Amino acid sequence: MQPRPRATVLVALLVAAAPLLAGCGRSTGAAADGKVSVVTSFYPLQYVAQRIxxxxxxxxxxxxxxxxxxxxxxxxxxxAQISGADVVLLEKGLQPAVDQAVANDSPKRVVDAAKVVTLRASDEGKGQDPHFWLDPTLLALVAQKFTAAISQADPAHKADYRAANDKLQTDLTDLDGMFRDGVAQCxxxxxxxxxxxxxxxxERYDLxxxxxxxxxxxxxxxxRHLKQLGDLIRSDKITTVFSERLASPKLADTLASDLHVRTAVLDPIEGLTSSDSSSDYLSLMKDNLAAIEKAGGCR
Ligand SMILES: [Zn+2]
Structure with a gap:
């Protein structure tokens, strides 16, 4: 609690400033610790922002x-964090609640990954497939665009942002090379x-x-779809049904045990689980590559 006299002054100031604050909702942002603030909508975008x-x-x-x-x-x-952000990095279409908040608050700078990357149409025939980050070369494009936006928001650190982006671009190019080599012969x-x-x-790695x-x-x-998958697993001698960490493995487990094949994790890297904080996008992608190599007999 503030001592009473200061609190009174504060209230007076707030009342005076109320017309300025109304509809602005700037509860977070540059003010708190002098740093610019970035809001990201889900993990792979958060990873890009943190790296840069x-x-x-x-x-x-x-x-x-x-x-x-x-x-x-x-x-x-x-x-409310969205309205206070200097840069918002999101992918429109994946999370309607985030899209709505951005539409309501119109933050200063928005980088929309769906505008940076050419999204593929979904196989279900409705809408677009949002999962572009599983192609590292596409995530690299988003990193470029974000670097431009954060450099505008905070020009004092432009050189550092550029250097960090160069390093990230190298990591993503290396990862892409590892995948190409890893699945060359499966x-x-x-x-x-x-x-x-x-x-x-x-699409990127011909799988x-x-x-x-x-x-x-x-x-x-x-x-009917499950039966088709079962037929495919038998005819192609597929060894592994992949499940993931954040969604229930029940379907994958059932299918695998019915067909006497293995299960393994292939992570869509939509988010980190609470327990794997030592993992990041790069390490999870390398885990994915190892899982694909093992299942497909690529080594
Ligand atoms: Zn998904």
Whole structure:
């Protein structure tokens, strides 16, 4: 609590400033610690922002670890963080609540990954497939665009942002090279995965992706679809059904045990689980590569 006299002054100031503050809602942002503030909507974008800003800016992730980002619920307090941000990095279309908050608050600078990357049409025929970050070369494009935006918001640290982006670009190029080499010679190029997140990865590295569920992890497969997958697993001698960390492995487990094949984790990297804080985008992508190599007999 403030001592009473100061509090009185503060109240007087707030009353005087009320017309200025109304409708602005600047509860967070540059003011707090002098740093610029960045809000990101889900993990891969948060990773990009953190890599580039280092200690120069505060990065807030709207999707907390352990939460599946599709159809995120956004409490008003979090929505308010958007209006206070110097840069918002999001992907329109993936999280309607975030899109709505951005539309309401019109923050100063918005980098929309869906405008940076050419999104592919979804296999379900409705809308677009949001999972571009599983192609590292596409995430690199978003990093370029974000670097430009944060450099505008905070020109004093422009050189550092550029250097950090150069380093990230190198890491993503190296990762891309590892994938190309790793899957160059596989006995099977078919991936059976739990939800339809891996088409960008499949397209980039010439792998055929067969999802159990749809674009969103909670989309239920039909019995007919499950039968087709079973036939494919038998005829192509597929060794592994992939599940993921944030969504239930039940479907993948059932399918795998029915067909006497293994299960393994292939992570769509939509978010970190609370327990894997030592993991990051790069390490999870390398885990994915190892899992694909093992399942496909690529080594
Ligand atoms: Zn997804």
């Amino acid at each position: 800003v280092g200690d120069h800016a505060d990065v807030t992730g709207l999707t907390k670890p352990g939460v599946e980002p599709h159809d995120l619920d956004l409490p008003p307090r979090q929505a 006995r099977s190029r078919a991936l059976v995965v739990s939800h339809d997140a891996f088409n960008y990865l499949g 055929t992706v067969h999802p159990i569920a749809g674009l969103s992890p909670d989309a239920e497969p039909s019995p």
